[in-house]
Structure formats: C-alpha cells, structure tokens
Amino acid sequence: MRSRSLGANGMASRSHSRARREATLAYIMLGPSLLIFGVFVFFPFVKNFTYPFYSQSTAAGFGAFGGAAKSKWVGWSQWHAVLTSRDFWHSAWVTFQFVVLTVPVGIGLGLFLAVVAHQRLRGITIFRTIFSSTVASSAAVASTIFFSLVGTESGLWKLRIHGHGVLDDKTWALPAIALVAVWQSLGLSFIVMSSGLQSIPDDLLEAARVDGAGSLRRFWKVTFPLLSPTMFFAFVVGSISAFKTFAEIDLLDPIGKETGGTSLLAYQVKRLAFDGESRTGQAAIFAVGLFVIVLLLTVVQMRLERRVHYAR
Amino acid sequence: MRASTVRLLARYAVLTALAALIIFPIYITIVNSLMRPAALANGPAWWPSHPTFSNYTAAWTDARMGRYLFNTTVVTVAITSMQVVTAVLGGYAFAFLMFPLRRVMFVVYLATLMIPGEVTIIQNVATIRSFGWYNSYAALIVPFVATGFGAFLLRQSFLTVPRDLHDAATLDGYGHWRFLWRVVVPISRPAIGAMALFAFLGAWNQYLWPLLVTADDRYRTVQIGLKQLRGQNLSNVTVVFAGTVLAFLPIALLLLAFSKQLVRGLTAGAVKG
Numbered sequence: 001m002r003s004r005s006l007g008a009n010g011m012a013s014r015s016h017s018r019a020r021r022e023a024t025l026a027y028i029m030l031g032p033s034l035l036i037f038g039v040f041v042f043f044p045f046v047k048n049f050t051y052p053f054y055s056q057s058t059a060a061g062f063g064a065f066g067g068a069a070k071s072k073w074v075g076w077s078q079w080h081a082v083l084t085s086r087d088f089w090h091s092a093w094v095t096f097q098f099v100v101l102t103v104p105v106g107i108g109l110g111l112f113l114a115v116v117a118h119q120r121l122r123g124i125t126i127f128r129t130i131f132s133s134t135v136a137s138s139a140a141v142a143s144t145i146f147f148s149l150v151g152t153e154s155g156l157w158k159l160r161i162h163g164h165g166v167l168d169d170k171t172w173a174l175p176a177i178a179l180v181a182v183w184q185s186l187g188l189s190f191i192v193m194s195s196g197l198q199s200i201p202d203d204l205l206e207a208a209r210v211d212g213a214g215s216l217r218r219f220w221k222v223t224f225p226l227l228s229p230t231m232f233f234a235f236v237v238g239s240i241s242a243f244k245t246f247a248e249i250d251l252l253d254p255i256g257k258e259t260g261g262t263s264l265l266a267y268q269v270k271r272l273a274f275d276g277e278s279r280t281g282q283a284a285i286f287a288v289g290l291f292v293i294v295l296l297l298t299v300v301q302m303r304l305e306r307r308v309h310y311a312r
Numbered sequence: 313m314r315a316s317t318v319r320l321l322a323r324y325a326v327l328t329a330l331a332a333l334i335i336f337p338i339y340i341t342i343v344n345s346l347m348r349p350a351a352l353a354n355g356p357a358w359w360p361s362h363p364t365f366s367n368y369t370a371a372w373t374d375a376r377m378g379r380y381l382f383n384t385t386v387v388t389v390a391i392t393s394m395q396v397v398t399a400v401l402g403g404y405a406f407a408f409l410m411f412p413l414r415r416v417m418f419v420v421y422l423a424t425l426m427i428p429g430e431v432t433i434i435q436n437v438a439t440i441r442s443f444g445w446y447n448s449y450a451a452l453i454v455p456f457v458a459t460g461f462g463a464f465l466l467r468q469s470f471l472t473v474p475r476d477l478h479d480a481a482t483l484d485g486y487g488h489w490r491f492l493w494r495v496v497v498p499i500s501r502p503a504i505g506a507m508a509l510f511a512f513l514g515a516w517n518q519y520l521w522p523l524l525v526t527a528d529d530r531y532r533t534v535q536i537g538l539k540q541l542r543g544q545n546l547s548n549v550t551v552v553f554a555g556t557v558l559a560f561l562p563i564a565l566l567l568l569a570f571s572k573q574l575v576r577g578l579t580a581g582a583v584k585g
Contacts (some may be wrong), residue, residue: 025488026410028403030401030402033398033416033421035456036458037458043439044434081432115365126331127331129571131334136563136567139519140559143562145337145341155549168337183334191574226563246519295426
C-alpha cells in the first residue's frame with residue numbers, strides 16, 4: 001500500500017516536531033470548546049453535587065455562591081431528607097406518568113401518519129408538509145395556543161370538566177398537558193418515522209406482496225421490525241426531552257404544579273432554586289434525579305448505537 | 313365509479329381529515345389573530361371575515377414582541393454561527409488529527425451530551441451573575457457557543473471524506489487549515505447545513521435559560537415574550553394569537569425553506585445508512 005494512513009504507522013514515520021505541530025493544532029481547534037465545556041458544563045455539574053451538603057435559607061440565595069455565603073454545612077441530612085420525602089418521589093412518579101402519557105402516543109401517532117403519508121399520490125408533499133408542521137412550534141408556542149383556545153381565563157372555548165377548567169382539574173391537568181406536548185412533538189415524530197420508512201427497500205415490501213402478504217401483514221412482518229431501530233431512537237430521545245419538560249408547566253400553570261399531580265421534576269428544580277426562598281440544596285437533588293434518568297437512557301442508547309452503527 | 317377511484321378518494325379523505333386535525337390549532341390561531349376583539353363576542357371565528365392587522369400592531373409595539381423577536385434573532389444567529397465554527401473545528405480534529413489524549417477528549421465531548429441543562433443551571437446562573445452578565449446578550453449566547461453534539465455529528469460526516477482527497481491535498485502542499493476550508497467544508501456542506509439548522513431551532517426555542525438570566529425587555533427573548541404576553545392580555549386573546557403567530561412564523565418559513573436540511577438534522581442517528 002503506497003498511500004499513507006493517519007494510523008499508528010504514519011505517526012511513527014513522521015518527524016517528532018511534525019507530530020507536536022499537529023497536537024498543537026488540535027488543541028487550538030478544541031481549546032475554545034473545552035473552555036466553554038469546563039466553565040458551563042463540567043464545573044457546574046460537579047458543583048451541583050456539593051449544594052445538597054449546604055442549607056441555603058437566604059431569600060437572596062445568590063449570595064451563597066459568590067463567597068459571602070450564608071449557607072451552613074449540613075452533611076448528608078439534606079440528601080436524606082429529600083430522598084425520603086414524599087415530594088421528591090411523587091414528583092418522580094408524576095414525571096414518569098407524563099413520559100408514559102406522551103412518548104408512546106407520540107411515536108405511535110408519528111408512525112401512523114408516516115405510514116399514511118408513505119404513498120405515491122398527487123399533492124402528497126402538501127400533506128407531508130402539514131404533518132410535519134408542528135416541528136416549527138416550540139413548547140411555549142404550543143402552550144400559548146392551547147391556553148388561548150381552551151384556557152378558562154381567556155380561551156375561545158373555555159373547556160370545563162367537573163365545573164372547573166381542565167387545567168384546574170386534578171385528574172385531567174396532566175393528560176391535558178400531555179396532549180399539548182404530543183401535538184408539539186408530532187411533527188418531529190412524523191419526520192423521524194418517515195425517513196425511517198423511506199430507508200426500507202421497496203423490493204422487500206414488493207417481495208412480501210408477491211408472496212401474498214396483505215397490507216396489514218406486510219406492515220407487521222416487514223415494516224415494523226425494520227423500523228424498530230428508528231423507533232428505539234425516537235423513544236430514547238423523546239423520553240429524555242419529556243423527562244425535562246418545563247415550559248408547558250410554567251406557561252399553562254396547572255393545578256398541582258408545586259407538589260401535586262403536575263409537579264414535574266424540571267419544574268421543581270427551577271421552583272426550588274429560583275422562586276421565593278431559594279432552596280438550592282433541595283433543587284440540586286431534584287436535578288441529580290433528572291441527571292440519573294438521562295444518563296441511564298443515554299447509556300442504553302449508546303450501547304445499542306455502537307452495536308448497530310459505530311462498529312468501526 | 314370504479315373501485316380504484318373510490319379507493320383513491322378514500323385515501324385523500326383520510327389524508328385531509330388528518331391534516332385538518334393537526335393544523336386546526338394553528339389555523340384557528342391565525343384566523344382569530346386577524347379578528348377584532350369585539351367580533352369574537354359571539355364565539356370564535358372560523359373564517360377571517362373582516363381581517364385586520366391591528367392585533368399585530370398591538371403585539372409588535374405595545375407587547376414588545378418586535379423587540380423580543382429582535383433579541384431572539386441576535387441570540388440565535390450568534391449561537392448558530394459560533395456553534396458551526398466550533399463544531400467544524402472539533403469535528404476536524406477528531407476526524408483528521410492525531411494528538412495526545414485524543415480518546416479522552418472524545419469522551420469529554422460525548423459526556424457533554426449526557427449532562428442535562430437542569431443539572432447545571434443552578435451554578436450557571438450564579439456564574440453568569442458573578443461575571444456581571446446577568447440580563448445581557450452574553451448570558452444568552454456564551455454558554456451555548458460550543459456543542460458536543462454538533463462536533464460529533466460533523467466528525468461522522470468528515471470521516472466519510474475520501475482518504476485520497478487528503479493525500480492529494482497533502483501532495484499539493486495543503487496544510488490542515490487549507491484542507492479544512494477548501495476541501496472538507498465544501499464537500500460536507502449538507503451535514504454542516506443540517507447541523508446549523510438543528511442549532512438554530514434549538515437556540516430559537518430555548519425557554520428555561522432565558523427565563524432565568526433575563527430581567528427586562530432589552531434582552532427578553534420571544535419565547536419568554538409569550539409568557540409576558542399571556543399574563544398581560546388576559547382580556548385580549550386576539551393580541552395573544554397575533555403574538556403567537558409572530559413567534560411561530562419566522563421559524564416556520566425558515567423550516568419550509570430548508571426542509572431537506574431539517575430532515576437530515578433531526579434524523580441524524582435515527583436511520584442507519
């Protein structure tokens with residue numbers, strides 16, 4: 001082989017100064033990013049684990065970070081208090097319910113739309129554009145639309161259940177928010193599922209058709225299994241983002257957002273750390289809970305991705 | 313009618329029904345944003361009978377949505393362009409350069425993907441305050457100019473650049489910088505475009521962070537403006553509708569123009585080639 005590779009052999013044959021120049025260049029390229037990661041990702045990440053060891057009880061909670069701290073070392077007691085509290089586990093439970101309400105429905109609907117739109121028809125592009133349209137809507141836009149349509153204060157249709165607004169109903173507030181989240185993520189789900197469908201070779205489906213498989217059978221025996229990597233990806237990414245849901249709660253202001261049936265974890269982090277009396281130690285533990293969930297999901301995904309894709 | 317015609321019509325009927333269902337909230341929002349508040353006294357409008365843009369004027373000036381859109385544009389463009397630069401550089405280093413601790417650095421980049429923003433916000437808000445950046449563009453931009461995801465994505469794309477091209481460029485006396493800008497970037501334009509659009513969308517739609525580090529109209533972004541708008545215009549839902557359209561429309565038009573990049577960006581990693 002005449003062409004030189006950049007592998008270990010290439011390194012050895014190169015002069016020492018050239019290797020050093022390359023290393024310098026690499027760190028010039030990575031340097032700015034590493035600085036940002038250090039200051040805004042890794043340092044605050046590590047620091048977050050120290051907050052629970054202190055009690056912050058000042059209203060002006062930020063003094064506690066700068067140096068003139070009004071915080072007191074409390075050891076593991078705050079960890080213990082939060083991790084045995086009803087609020088923490090209830091919040092985790094509610095968040096889990098929310099994920100279960102949103103992610104499978106979102107993926108299922110996205111897949112359904114993708115299958116329906118996966119046909120050669122005149123004007124199908126228009127339908128595909130409409131099906132993916134909600135991707136342009138942020139969580140804030142979706143929440144504001146929902147609120148303006150059915151909110152009890154100013155909505156066009158003041159939707160009422162058991163005599164009060166849907167967001168003030170203990171049973172229906174969470175499903176209503178889930179509906180907003182599903183609608184908002186539907187465009188994304190459709191796009192992901194569509195491109196998954198398009199990557200399935202037509203001759204496979206054609207062969208199944210020739211063998212006499214009906215359309216339902218073709219879907220369950222060919223399309224569905226071949227789509228499972230795509231669905232798994234959508235499941236992981238969708239779950240991570242659903243676990244971190246915040247804007248919908250902040251904007252829709254449902255009943256039970258503090259400790260009740262809509263107290264999602266991310267909202268608790270913000271509420272405990274920044275609203276009123278700042279309780280950063282408690283907030284940090286809720287944040288750790290979110291981190292553990294995201295970590296688990298990411299690890300599962302990376303394991304699977306490596307097996308399928310990065311086997312280089 | 314022939315059976316095939318019936319089936320064709322049925323297909324269109326299903327597609328139309330689904331499209332109507334999905335677009336309904338947006339449609340009603342647009343229609344009612346064009347109505348005079350008084351016109352809604354007898355219930356919501358289904359059609360803009362006497363359209364007016366007065367709600368848009370109110371949302372743009374009185375509710376400061378114009379200013380918020382400007383802020384969002386500044387922040388989003390800055391974040392996107394800087395992310396493209398840092399991701400191209402990072403992707404190049406990991407794809408073409410040998411250097412000490414290369415694997416460690418790669419893990420460092422990947423690790424940033426596993427740390428959710430919620431775990432870092434408490435300290436980051438404190439850091440921003442200690443830098444004196446609270447309520448400034450710097451607070452909204454600087455923490456997001458580097459991206460592990462983008463660098464990772466572009467590395468994957470750069471690895472597909474044919475090795476021969478690199479050898480040819482080296483023979484022609486190209487250094488790494490010239491090879492990067494003259495060869496790698498031009499042929500990786502689709503991937504960079506997808507990554508840029510992905511960054512743009514993420515930056516435009518940010519909610520929690522801008523909520524925590526902005527305090528007034530000078531720096532508030534359009535997503536936070538929606539919360540503001542909702543709070544102030546409880547009695548005037550048509551203005552809220554207009555403001556929502558203002559927040560929604562720019563990104564919708566952008567996505568329509570770049571729908572190919574969007575599909576690439578959003579499905580990167582989802583579909584195994």
